[in-house]
Amino acid sequence: MAATPNGSFRIATDLIIVAQLAEKLITAVDWVSVTSRLGNRYVTAAVGSDLAAAVDQAQYDDGAGPCLEALEADYPAFVPDIAATVTWPRFRDTAASLGLKTSLSVPLFAGSGVTFASLNLYSRRAGTLSTLTNAVWAAYDPDPFDCWNHDALDPGGRELTAGLISAVALRAMIRRAAAILSAGRMDTHRGYLILCEQAAAAGTSLTDTAALVIEQNQPHLDA
Template identity: 45%
Template sequence: MPTSQQPETPGWPRTSASLAGTLIALAATADDASIIDVHLTQAARLAADTLAAVDYASITAWRGQGYTTVAASSELALAVDQAQYADRAGPCLHSLETATPVGVPDIAATMSWPGFYRSAHELGLHASLSIPLFAGSGVPIAVLNLYGRDTATMAPLIAGVRTVYTGRPPPTGNQPGMDTGAHQLLTGLAQALTVRATIQQAIGVLMARNERNAAETYRQLRLRAAETGDSLIDTATALLASAATPHSHPES
């Protein structure tokens, strides 16, 4: 968790939003919306502030022709990110490229990413977790990187995120290592995945009707939401409700 000695990203937004709410809002936001980076920066700050196992957090994204850190709770997190960009290899890049969480429960034992290992080891970090984040299209747009000094407290967090991404419900109750912040993260990820599934289902309905590919159909859904002033998730939910009504057809 951050201390007063850890520099924050300039312009770091201070809001009362929760980590879970931020992840859910991101999943329901169009990829090209101007608020995307606000959500991403907020997710990094809230993760560093609320997750007891996490000492530093950052956001990695592909922008233009390379990887960049959109937000970081500390210069230490930024340094570990940049070591991975320099090598073009590491858990955060692998997570973004494969759209799967990548946990490193013991950095000292990793052999796959030497640049990541050296940087993290020099800074006293012993475990990490990179989590793909997505917006309205359902395609990962960034990765939330969580870095910790204690392997024992990071292990339940890594296991919990893996559970959620396999489609199972997040751990409940007072399980070891599952503090309030961890429950917020896992609940937010689970609900964000539900939002994504709803939007993808609506895209599937439109694809079947209009015989367009997924990218074109997402843009169609995005345009419909913009025209009505509704959110993507509300537009998708309404479309699915209409499609489920007997003798009705979703609008093209």
């Protein structure tokens, strides 16, 4: 999704696929959902269980919860012990009543780089999401002093982490190209729109178009 323009019809389908794969491949996870915005309200764009939808709805009703935190603040929201959290009482009570012990919500973004959804991972087993959370944090905020155990992740967790690392790198490249096309203006949104127009006109991907813009401007950037 990181290389797909935000207005693409593919986004809705991609969200469903991401949720399905996460629930199928990550053994530490029992339920998965995806929260997104629809106008000025939140909706569950993909869900593997009606029970997960109920946990999401409790957060929408309260206007607060880890899935909304990840969506609005653009960073992963980890709840290591749901029963002990005091930050989101409606989420806590609903999730705990359904037997959930821990959760992790991960920001998702498309071509513009702006977070527009959150991938919500729920588990009935305490402590099962800690390693995955460390890996996800490292993907979003790389730090040479922040170590996580690659071998402790199951194949699904490794696949998710690898995808996030790639997505963050693509976002940085697209933003760099957008900054070039915005001619130095502080607001790079216009540059992103120009990038989308160029990609559509050339029939190339957003990623390839961004790489070309950077390559063509490299002498100027290095001067």
